[in-house]
Amino acid sequence: MNKYLLIAVSVFSLTACSQGVEQMTDRTTQPCGDKPNCVSTIDDREKHAIAPFNLKEGTTLAEVEAVALTLPGAKTAVSEGNYLRIECTSKIMRFVDDLELKLDGTTLTVRSESRTGYSDFGVNRKRTEQLRQKLADASILD
Template sequence: MKNSALIAVMAFTLTACSQGVEQMSDRTASPCGDKPNCVSTIDNREKHSIAPYTLKADTTIDDIESIALTLAGAKTAEKEGNYLRIECTSKIMRFVDDLELKIEGNNLVVRSESRTGYSDFGVNRKRANELRSKLKDANLLAL
């Protein structure tokens, strides 16, 4: 009986964590909430803040998308105008994080947040830093 209950709880948990593409509004202009599972270029609180991304002239959302899709577990969820939302799904537990990117002038607004849980153990900050590194390697960032 205990094994059956454990299996049922695990199945429910894994199903709840493997969320597919959802419609959601553009949150790039919104600061992160209070949970430590989000980073953003527009949030000025130390635990959520990441440095600005300044793009080279003529960088397009298509350029950004091609780089963002090389991140682990990444797939395009939404793309409209200069806005892009990438879903990044973890391999084992299938947790989904939303990486939102928006070109505003020569700046790339970046917001990466976990959909579930309280802490992300630094995963979103690592993803944002990896994206910065890849954009820099692709010569898309102004120095």
């Protein structure tokens, strides 16, 4: 019985710690840290860099948001002006990653980072490439 109680408390603790936050500054202009749990279009280091996202002329942030919300576990946390932060929550452990998007003309700055842990096992890179494919499928990517 104690074993099951310990497991339940551990899972609850991990889940509670990984929930969303209400306040977070726009980090789209900041390079990733040293941990391998972040990718960005502005970072030039191989383990963090992702290819630029160039959108078709006239694309709105609302169109980008509609596509981004089709990603697994995605919900809008912040949408202000040309900045959007999507929280992506994993199904089992409920870990939250932040997908930050900033639209400047036809350039979409993309940054995806795990809030907790050292490595993300490539989850953020995979997410950004899923977003790229979904934007292409929606005929938004140039």
